[in-house]
Amino acid sequence: MRIVLLGPPGAGKGSLALLCKTQLKLKHLSTGQIFREEMQKHTALGEKVRAYVTSGRLVPDDLVTRVMVSRLAAKRYRAFVLDGFPRTHGQAAGLDKALEKLKLPLHGAVYISSPEPTLIRRLAGRMVCSRCGANFHVRTMKPKRKGLCDRCDGKLVTRKDDQIETIKRRLLIDHKTSKPLLDYYHKRKMLRRVDGRGKIAAVFIRAGKLFRQQGWTS
């Protein structure tokens, strides 16, 4: 199975990607996580994307597409879930072109929707594991041990781009880019929707139902 997860920041793409990883046995690639790791290691790529990521702006299409396509090709993944990529019409077209060459077409694009106040509430209280990328929340999804990841004991941190002004900028950018992106997959009859409101457990149940309806199994 090869799917992409779409949706605004805070919609729950990262959490749903982890569900796909465990339930559908898919390899998980997150552009945001890749960029944060490269930034942490101060690689050339990390330094190239730093200003975009910390200010909440989108990294240019050609660079993001090159990074993702080269990772997919190098690892020769046949079953994967992409989280945070594509985010624009141009990236979607670039991805399709590359997957066509690799003879690994996508099976679907899953859009997770949530109202803006919910997105802001989630992002403003988010804590992320610096080791495995799992998400927690200061009020609604507290870790069992303060400051430590339940999954891997990694240290929980607040992302620099989860400051309120940056959150607002990211949501505004998403407003502008999401319609052409959704139209792209809608036209190709690949777009599927999951209601991302409420607790993550409820979103997982809806997503699981969609996977079964689509025949997406491990």
Ligand code: AMP
């Ligand atoms: P995320 O972890 O998905 O919220 O991404 C964090 C940041 O990484 C975004 O705000 C962008 O600066 C950058 N980024 C991640 N994915 C993409 C993408 N597909 N296109 C452009 N920039 C991206």
